[in-house]
Amino acid sequence: MIKTIHVLIVDDHPLIVEAYKNALLYFSNQNKNFEFVISKASNCDDAYQKVKDKIIDLVFLDIKIPPSKDGKLLSGEDLGLAMKTLRPSLKIIVSTMFNNNFRINNILSVLNPEALLIKDDIQPNNLLAALASVFDDMPYYSKTVLKFLRKRITNTYVLDKNDMLLLYHLSKGVRTTDLTKYIPLSHGSIERRKKQLKGVFLIDDCDDSELIRVAEEKGFI
Amino acid sequence: MKPLQYFVVLLFAGVLNLQAQNTIPVDSIYILRDLSRDKETYSPQQRLRFAKRSSELARQTGIDSIILNNNLDLAIEYLNLGDLNTYLKLNHKSLKLAIDSKSNRIISVASLNIGGYYGVRRNIDSAFYYLYKSLKYNNYNKAEDRHSVHLYLSYMEGSTGNYAESEYHSIKALKFIDELPETITLQHDKRDIYYYMASILRREGNYKMAIDYNNKSLIISKELKDKLSELHTLNNMAEVYRELDKYEEAISLYEEALYDESIKIEDPIFYAMLLVNKAYAQFQKGNNSNQNIISQLKLGYRINDTLDRDYEKLLLKSATSYYLSKVYQKSQQKDSSYKYAKEAYAIAKDIGENEILLDALLVLSELEDGDKGKAHLREHIRINDSLLQLERSNRDKFARIRYGTGQIETEKDKVEKERDWLYGISIGLISIAMLILVIIAQRYRNNKLQFAKDQQQANEEIYQLMITQQNKLEEGRHQERYRISEELHDGVLSKLFGVRLGLGFIDVKGQTQDDVDKYKAYMGQIQTLEKDIRILSHDLRQDGLSSKGSFNEIIHTFITKQCELHNFKSTFTTEDSINWSTIAEKTKVHIYRIIQESMHNVIKHAEATELSINFKKENEAILVLEISDNGKGFDAKVTHRGIGLKNVASRVKKLKGDFNIASIKEKGTTLRISIAV
Numbered sequence: 033m034i035k036t037i038h039v040l041i042v043d044d045h046p047l048i049v050e051a052y053k054n055a056l057l058y059f060s061n062q063n064k065n066f067e068f069v070i071s072k073a074s075n076c077d078d079a080y081q082k083v084k085d086k087i088i089d090l091v092f093l094d095i096k097i098p099p100s101k102d103g104k105l106l107s108g109e110d111l112g113l114a115m116k117t118l119r120p121s122l123k124i125i126v127s128t129m130f131n132n133n134f135r136i137n138n139i140l141s142v143l144n145p146e147a148l149l150i151k152d153d154i155q156p157n158n159l160l161a162a163l164a165s166v167f168d169d170m171p172y173y174s175k176t177v178l179k180f181l182r183k184r185i186t187n188t189y190v191l192d193k194n195d196m197l198l199l200y201h202l203s204k205g206v207r208t209t210d211l212t213k214y215i216p217l218s219h220g221s222i223e224r225r226k227k228q229l230k231g232v233f234l235i236d237d238c239d240d241s242e243l244i245r246v247a248e249e250k251g252f253i
Numbered sequence: 254m255k256p257l258q259y260f261v262v263l264l265f266a267g268v269l270n271l272q273a274q275n276t277i278p279v280d281s282i283y284i285l286r287d288l289s290r291d292k293e294t295y296s297p298q299q300r301l302r303f304a305k306r307s308s309e310l311a312r313q314t315g316i317d318s319i320i321l322n323n324n325l326d327l328a329i330e331y332l333n334l335g336d337l338n339t340y341l342k343l344n345h346k347s348l349k350l351a352i353d354s355k356s357n358r359i360i361s362v363a364s365l366n367i368g369g370y371y372g373v374r375r376n377i378d379s380a381f382y383y384l385y386k387s388l389k390y391n392n393y394n395k396a397e398d399r400h401s402v403h404l405y406l407s408y409m410e411g412s413t414g415n416y417a418e419s420e421y422h423s424i425k426a427l428k429f430i431d432e433l434p435e436t437i438t439l440q441h442d443k444r445d446i447y448y449y450m451a452s453i454l455r456r457e458g459n460y461k462m463a464i465d466y467n468n469k470s471l472i473i474s475k476e477l478k479d480k481l482s483e484l485h486t487l488n489n490m491a492e493v494y495r496e497l498d499k500y501e502e503a504i505s506l507y508e509e510a511l512y513d514e515s516i517k518i519e520d521p522i523f524y525a526m527l528l529v530n531k532a533y534a535q536f537q538k539g540n541n542s543n544q545n546i547i548s549q550l551k552l553g554y555r556i557n558d559t560l561d562r563d564y565e566k567l568l569l570k571s572a573t574s575y576y577l578s579k580v581y582q583k584s585q586q587k588d589s590s591y592k593y594a595k596e597a598y599a600i601a602k603d604i605g606e607n608e609i610l611l612d613a614l615l616v617l618s619e620l621e622d623g624d625k626g627k628a629h630l631r632e633h634i635r636i637n638d639s640l641l642q643l644e645r646s647n648r649d650k651f652a653r654i655r656y657g658t659g660q661i662e663t664e665k666d667k668v669e670k671e672r673d674w675l676y677g678i679s680i681g682l683i684s685i686a687m688l689i690l691v692i693i694a695q696r697y698r699n700n701k702l703q704f705a706k707d708q709q710q711a712n713e714e715i716y717q718l719m720i721t722q723q724n725k726l727e728e729g730r731h732q733e734r735y736r737i738s739e740e741l742h743d744g745v746l747s748k749l750f751g752v753r754l755g756l757g758f759i760d761v762k763g764q765t766q767d768d769v770d771k772y773k774a775y776m777g778q779i780q781t782l783e784k785d786i787r788i789l790s791h792d793l794r795q796d797g798l799s800s801k802g803s804f805n806e807i808i809h810t811f812i813t814k815q816c817e818l819h820n821f822k823s824t825f826t827t828e829d830s831i832n833w834s835t836i837a838e839k840t841k842v843h844i845y846r847i848i849q850e851s852m853h854n855v856i857k858h859a860e861a862t863e864l865s866i867n868f869k870k871e872n873e874a875i876l877v878l879e880i881s882d883n884g885k886g887f888d889a890k891v892t893h894r895g896i897g898l899k900n901v902a903s904r905v906k907k908l909k910g911d912f913n914i915a916s917i918k919e920k921g922t923t924l925r926i927s928i929a930v
Contacts, residue, residue: 047751054758096743129746131787151750152783155776156757205735205794239829 183251400429500538507531859884
């Protein structure tokens with residue numbers, strides 16, 4: 033029995049779209065009982081429309097894609113959630129260039145996709161493995177994600193959302209004075225939190241780069 | 254007894270001793286002048302020679318004041334030698350020169366000397382003329398000489414019968430004397446004035462006052478142990494009593510005077526005068542026999558007889574003759590009385606003693622009957638009238654002279670008033686000028702303060718601008734880095750990934766094993782490349798964190814630029830614990846300027862190849878800045894500080910910091926600044 037699976041590839045780089053297509057082709061060549069109907073979208077609006085209009089079983093989702101025109105869907109995370117709401121049975125394979133722990137954590141906790149692949153990790157073989165795993169109803173995480181998860185499981189720090197945001201933006205090189213634009217906290221409390229975080233990580237009296245280094249090490253970013 | 258003899262004595266003894274008061278150091282003139290005054294060592298002839306030589310030298314200097322003073326000194330030497338003509342000539346010369354050169358004091362002194370001379374010579378008109386001239390300029394005279402002119406004038410006015418004026422001048426002279434410290438010479442002068450005033454008052458009929466003044470004269474004479482003066486005063490006093498018809502008192506005074514017989518040798522004429530006066534007083538009292546009195550008078554008369562013509566002697570003789578004629582008249586011996594009266598008349602007329610002349614005429618008119626007697630009476634009246642006339646005309650004349658002086662004095666007052674005005678205005682102007690000066694100084698100070706404030710403000714503004722500039726630059730750089738990072742991440746990296754994945758699914762089975770291996774190796778390379786790019790992208794974003802605050806950045810930029818420009822190596826280190834954001838902007842401006850200034854010094858003078866600038870914290874509150882170079886160094890103790898180091902020092906002072914320089918020749922210099930922050 034041949035299973036026909038409707039796949040939507042969401043990526044704004046035609047080269048990547050082509051690569052996924054090749055991978056799917058390769059997979060169907062190897063597994064004769066799978067047949068793929070492939071469609072593609074390069075932005076949020078297009079993708080959402082396609083999921084709404086036709087049957088889609090599997091989505092290859094990039095996180096960094098052009099946002100929707102109405103501004104409601106800003107990233108692959110938002111789009112994935114919206115599509116899941118439309119079709120709860122939809123399987124999502126997230127492939128992203130982001131390899132930092134913060135984004136990984138965010139994607140896992142918000143979207144909880146069937147597979148999360150970091151583009152760095154992706155090689156033809158593990159991409160095929162991921163597909164096989166997903167079709168087998170088993171989540172698949174690429175190497176970096178697995179490492180992150182391991183770190184998170186082994187440490188006992190409890191950081192809230194603002195702490196995570198703070199660390200994340202700091203790591204992005206945002207200056208302390210500009211942090212208030214990204215975090216809903218006053219300047220004073222941001223400073224206080226930074227100090228607190230340094231205390232938590234046992235690196236009192238160190239500067240911010242050290243904080244980021246340690247946070248990275250502990251898997252928060 | 255007439256005061257004229259005193260006048261002469263006084264004139265010769267008390268001639269004004271002129272002290273040279275010149276600032277021109279013409280030593281030899283002064284030495285000679287001093288020698289000429291040294292009465293103890295040198296004879297009058299020697300002194301005259303010195304004075305002449307001094308005067309000669311003075312003339313050569315051509316300085317008026319010196320010439321004048323020397324001329325007067327010389328004049329005095331001639332006076333001492335009794336050469337009155339030369340004395341007069343020199344004084345005239347001095348006066349002329351003084352008038353030309355407007356030396357008011359010399360005018361006063363020379364006029365006084367000349368006036369005195371004419372007084373002695375009984376040239377009354379000239380005496381008055383010069384004495385009043387001297388009086389005009391008396392204010393310019395030295396304080397201790399001011400009374401002299403009044404003294405002379407008093408004598409002169411008295412001798413012309415102008416008693417009121419005479420008294421006025423006497424009192425004036427006394428006033429001047431009283432203002433001065435007491436000296437023997439002045440006491441003598443004072444005594445003379447009292448004595449003279451007493452005789453004037455007696456003549457005016459003011460006997461009470463006359464006695465008073467005689468008493469004063471007597472007291473001073475006794476103080477001065479001046480026997481002769483004392484006797485003269487006693488004689489004068491006795492005469493007062495005689496005129497008051499108090500013969501008892503008069504006689505006792507005469508006896509007191511005659512008690513000391515030393516006078517008989519010292520001044521026999523005066524002794525004789527006292528004797529005859531006493532005898533006549535006894536006669537007037539009437540309790541002694543005429544015979545006895547006549548014998549006494551004749552004694553006096555005979556003393557005179559032997560002596561030659563001399564005013565004093567002639568006076569004595571005429572007075573005695575008059576007395577005798579009176580006594581004989583009383584005892585009805587008309588012939589003898591007539592004879593003596595005639596003689597008294599002749600001598601009195603000869604020596605100009607009008608008092609005796611008039612009395613003698615009165616006696617003569619009484620002695621002779623008829624026309625002759627009347628003729629004598631007429632002559633008496635005529636002389637009396639003419640005397641009154643003369644007195645009156647003298648008064649008028651001298652009043653005119655005085656009036657002239659008065660005018661001068663009003664002019665002087667006017668000049669003085671003008672001078673006062675001038676002083677007032679000058680003082681006013683000076684005060685205004687001072688006030689303006691103070692205001693200007695104040696304003697200058699304010700401006701300076703304002704300027705310093707402005708400069709401070711400007712400095713801070715410049716610093717702020719620099720910060721803003723730096724921030725903008727940073728911002729731009731940051732944005733650009735971010736953009737590149739983003740581009741690398743989303744564009745390049747994604748495309749590379751697409752390419753790699755695409756390549757991965759190309760079937761390479763038909764190839765040799767070698768090719769497949771190569772293919773896989775390249776794939777691996779691409780993946781590594783992806784990672785590199787990702788790290789690069791990440792680092793680009795992270796870069797913002799590495800900057801520890803823009804002040805460091807500013808300094809670092811400045812140092813790097815300077816080092817590039819001037820071709821030397823630099824190291825810049827700063828301790829992490831320094832938090833620039835907590836340090837005042839003002840302090841940072843100063844630190845920046847100090848670094849600028851020091852670097853400038855290093856570049857200009859040190860010939861260094863390496864420079865290190867280092868910030869550290871000594872403890873929580875002290876920031877230390879060290880600037881070292883490896884240049885040629887200098888001797889920090891000896892070298893005069895240049896403007897650069899001075900500026901550094903002044904900035905450190907403003908920051909209330911410390912500052913020292915350690916320099917080793919050919920090794921380099923280290924500037925160490927510590928500032929409390």
